[in-house]
Structure formats: C-alpha cells, structure tokens
Amino acid sequence: KAGVTQTPRYLIKTRGQQVTLSCSPISGHRSVSWYQQTPGQGLQFLFEYFSETQRNKGNFPGRFSGRQFSNSRSEMNVSTLELGDSALYLCASSHGQAKYGYTFGSGTRLTVV
C-alpha cells in the first residue's frame, strides 16, 4: 500500500513569504502529525490533526498553522517566514490509536533565504 506522501520535497522561499506544505497519509489513517527537524533542536512536535480537528499542539508561534481535510490529507502553513524556519518538515500518519505507532513521510526540506 502507498506510504505517506509529502509534497513538495524541496522548497526555497524568501524571508517574509508564506509557504504551504502538504501531507497525504496512508489510506485509512485518520491522524496526521507534523514535526520540525533542525540540527540544533532535533525533532520538535508542531501539531496533530485527527478527523479534521486539531487534537494536540506543540510550542510554536501562531505563524505555524495547519488543517486537515475530510480525506485526511493535511496541510501546514507557515506565514511571514524567518531564516530560522529553515528545516526538514516531517509528517507522520497513524490510525489515531497509540498502539499502532506512526509512519513517516520523506519530508519537505524548506530553505528560507
């Protein structure tokens, strides 16, 4: 079965712009979580969506937002980009129950210049 698909794979944006990243979970999975990975901070949790509702949120500024559609696909938006937003953004899909674990996509590499 198809895995978790993240698009685009690479992105270069200018400071002040906004960006939208997309994540399509495994078919049948209803939960999508987003993570930011940087060399200095490691993997940091952004938010989780389950059945179109944000179920949990990490400690990121309001410039980071997300949503989930009825087909479970999720988008993450970052407004007013800063140089420090350069990172690998990973999404993870799950059934929504802890016992099944998470499956990750390949990530979107965002570079802000």
Next chain:
Amino acid sequence: KQEVTQIPAALSVPEGENLVLNCSFTDSAIYNLQWFRQDPGKGLTSLLLIQSSQREQTSGRLNASLDKSSGRSTLYIAASQPGDSATYLCAAYNNNDMRFGAGTRLTVKP
C-alpha cells in the same frame, strides 16, 4: 512533560560487533515506544514498535526491550553491518503526543 534521552549521542563500531543503544524517558505512563532509523536528509523509517503491555519486540537482527518501571528502552543490533550506519531515534507516545530523543548516530566501519 515527557522528556526522552538517548545515550550515547554517537557510536562508532567495527563491522560484526553487537551493540546496544539506550533510550530513557521520564514519564512511565506511555502507550508505546517506537524505534526509528533516519538516513541523512531523509525521513524516519520505523524499526520496531513496543506497546505498553509488551516487554520486547524482534525484527531480524534487531531486538528492542521496554522497561516502563525504570523508564528505559534498549535497541540491540546483532552482527552490525556498514549498511546499519544511520541515526537511530526512539520516541515515547503518551497523551496524544509523541516525544523524540535526540538520537544516536551510529557508524559501522568495514
């Protein structure tokens, strides 16, 4: 708030050695613990998932154990190979939130 720590941060071993990676967590009320592998610039590949009611899981040369009472998990890799070189991350899941350790960067030398 759950905190996950991995020791060592980096490890270099000759091919063929057996090795152990350590993961500790502060909140023992976890639903599961998952081990991942990450190659440079890539996403995370799930290796083993241990549910809270289980003590260990095995897959090929990999064996992961979980001791909730002591807040520890170990990943045992038998007969290491150069292809095992990667960063290994553990993640503890509770309260609809998965927390990751910083990872152990493993290098297996031919």
